[in-house]
Amino acid sequence: MKQYSTIEGADGQPKKLSIIPVDFSAEYRVYYEDTDVAGVVYHANYLKFMERARTDWLIGLGYHPQQPANSWGIIFTVRFAALDFKKPAYLGDSLSVSINLVTLLGASLEVQQQISCDRGILVSGKIRIACLDSERFTVRRIPIELRNRFKR
Amino acid sequence: MKQYSTIEGADGQPKKLSIIPVDFSAEYRVYYEDTDVAGVVYHANYLKFMERARTDWLIGLGYHPQQPANSWGIIFTVRFAALDFKKPAYLGDSLSVSINLVTLLGASLEVQQQISCDRGILVSGKIRIACLDSERFTVRRIPIELRNRFKR
Amino acid sequence: MKQYSTIEGADGQPKKLSIIPVDFSAEYRVYYEDTDVAGVVYHANYLKFMERARTDWLIGLGYHPQQPANSWGIIFTVRFAALDFKKPAYLGDSLSVSINLVTLLGASLEVQQQISCDRGILVSGKIRIACLDSERFTVRRIPIELRNRFKR
């Protein structure tokens, strides 16, 4: 079930030997809507690609994206994001977006995400996500069933 | 209270003499996020500028954008849009977005909207908006208080 | 190579018998970024889904999305769009976006597009697209090679 990702070496090239397992990975194409007048993907839109991957991860674990709110009254919300923009993505690129679950706490989780294409790693980021009550936005524990799925 | 707009002549230049009254007009700048790799504003984003103007129109009439849902349990939703893209808008342009209320019915309204800058009219559109129940998305009558404000 | 689509009947339900051939169709998921506070997909974003399908159509015909600009110095730009918003799309929906080539002229084309899911047709639209010089934004003829692919 594990997928594997390469780590970028000191020279900025992917090091084929040091592969690390990733918890999820999906492909998304760059369309016109994602680009800006500078000819590359607008920086804020990389966060959208990362969020798409997290939603598809949830789906891959067996949950509809509306299920956290509808079944448990919770939402997952980004509390912190650190993004390293290494190389630009261009119109038509097929982007591979990976997720590594770094930390899983009672009411939050932290993931490491990488956006890469055939030119190497483009953007890497660390995202901290909190589990909140979907109505009152107060902290809530992640349901045990879902926690177990995250850990596998 | 009436504002005035120019109509574009056959030569594509605004005809200064044939001004028409508009119900509302506001200015919005074009930022990087609005553009795409072709170097101009991405076509779907003109609908966003038109929607911003409609929201600011509501605010100008004395209503917070959340008030329709919170006070009356209604939302306004676009049912039909016809858009004529005449000239492109560029990064940094200051866009003037006008609204002309064309039809006001019991549960819907139709507006004519124009996006223009110092190079003339860029986009013109006809937007039909329905008043719906904010929970069940069924048709609802526009509250009489709001109808009276729309008509002035 | 032809794909088929259903036509919506008078009762708003897809009529399974009257299928029409479509020139292209692709599936796209609705993510958080596509929705708004009303709980459904923001109206302007349906234009994005339609544009993604047109880009994937081009790719399906054998062209990278950058090829029109890079090889022929042209871009395709939306000149007119009429959109009928019938039903809302929700977070997590898998949207099927179809393209029917209605008119193919020397320097423009018109397509009929439908966005549907398992609840039927959500949005239908008519989009007129012009072929322009990518630098000067003047009208250009569609390259004969590409015209032939469109027609098949």
Add this chain to the structure above:
Amino acid sequence: MKQYSTIEGADGQPKKLSIIPVDFSAEYRVYYEDTDVAGVVYHANYLKFMERARTDWLIGLGYHPQQPANSWGIIFTVRFAALDFKKPAYLGDSLSVSINLVTLLGASLEVQQQISCDRGILVSGKIRIACLDSERFTVRRIPIELRNRFKR
């Protein structure tokens, strides 16, 4: 010419006494397009508000947003962003977005940005921006004239 901003205290409330100078500040309203189904502003869109402020800062210094590319052949591109999401923004909020120039080097700058409204600070971020050749995306020195404006 200096504008002033409040710092959030330990209790999460703005401390009126400890004001710090900011290099630029501007107001932006939250529209439907900025929100998502969770009822608040979609996390990636806060980066857009921050970018709008940086563009308006440049305009305030006397430069059209196209001038860096057109006059000097450079673009400013985000290389790193760290974002702290403290409280959500809602439809209709008027957001104040501030910029503090923290570091100004030969070919890059770092700014501290805060997004706040009458409920206090919502998002704070540190953004590192590089000056690149607009065609080749290689590092370029910030033009001396512009550097002097940034420093005041």
